[in-house]
Amino acid sequence: MTQHALITGGSSGMGLATAKRLIAKGIPTTVIGRDAATLAQAAKETGVATFQADLSTQEGIDAVNDHIATLPLTHFVNAAGYFNPKPFLDHSGDDYDIYMNLNRSGFFVSQAAARQMVKQGGGAxxxxxxxxxxxxxxxxxxxxxxxxxxxxxxxxxxxxMELGSHNIRVNAVAPAVVRTPIYRNFVPDDVMDETLASFDGFHPIGRIGEPDDVAKVAEFLLNADADWVTGAVWDVDGGVMAGRN
Structure with a gap:
């Protein structure tokens, strides 16, 4: 079977780390991102194909879904993310909408990916x-x-549940603190290292995660070694769900 992987939010962080692993396995991979410069750097580093789109807009969702229809898609990773902690009482409607719009794009891009996998005879x-x-x-x-x-x-x-009969497996990973650019939304670059290091002790394993810690698990869930695993949410969190220091 011809294979192709697509990763939203794949130009940096956990998405890019997963792309590197898939490329190393010989699986052609396309990463979706919003920033042209970041996409160009990802392509230079890894050899991935890139597609620029803003998934916070309907136009961006439509463009990605049209592109999906051209791919022999067998692997899909929904890694687009945004994180900016704010107290519940201070949340505005705009704050809320950022997260819900991201979920909306994830839902409909996943739907397009699944439809394409049905045509391919399956996927992950x-x-x-x-x-x-x-x-x-x-x-x-x-x-x-x-x-x-x-x-x-x-x-x-x-x-x-719904896609198992189409030979499509669907899983998730649930990371704790991982060193990715997502923290730049609220942590200045000049104190990023020390801020993230302050969370080392929060994890029973004694350190925060690196993107590849999560990518290794995502790669496993995408490949045939995990062909009896579906509907699972895997904690990839340095032990935080077992207990916190």
Whole structure:
């Protein structure tokens, strides 16, 4: 079977780390991103194909879905993300809408991906969920983000149930703190390293995650070694769900 992978939010962080692993396995991979310069750098580093689109808009969703219809798609990773902690009482409608619009794009791009996989005879999908969907953390008040990610976990289970008969497996990973550009929304670059390092002890394993820690698990869930795994949300969190220091 001809294979092709597509990763939204694939120009950096966990998405790009997963793309690198798929490319290394010889699977042609396209990454979707909003920023042209970041996409160009990703292509230079890895050899991935790139597609620029703003998934916060209907035009962006439509463009990606039209592109999906041209691919022999067998692997899809929904890794587009946004994170900006803010107290519940301070959340505005605009804050809320950022997360819900991202979920909307994830839903309909996943739908287009699944439809294309049905034509291909099957495939595998991995959503990037979050540890924050499982529990609240006082240091990072994230009600709307967590609500959105809990929806991603629920979507994973429903897609797995409905798509299993089409030979499509759907799983998710739920990371804790991982060193990715997502924290630039609220942490200045000059204190990024020390800020993230302050969360090392939060994880029982003694350190925050690196993008490849999550990518290794996503790669496993995408490949045939996991062909009896579907509808699962895997905690890839340095032990945080077992207990916190």
């Amino acid at each position: 999908i991995v959503h990037i969920g979050s540890m924050w969907a499982h529990q609240a953390i006082a240091a990072t008040p994230s009600s709307a983000y967590s609500m959105a990610k809990a929806g991603v976990h629920a979507l994973t289970q429903h897609m797995a």
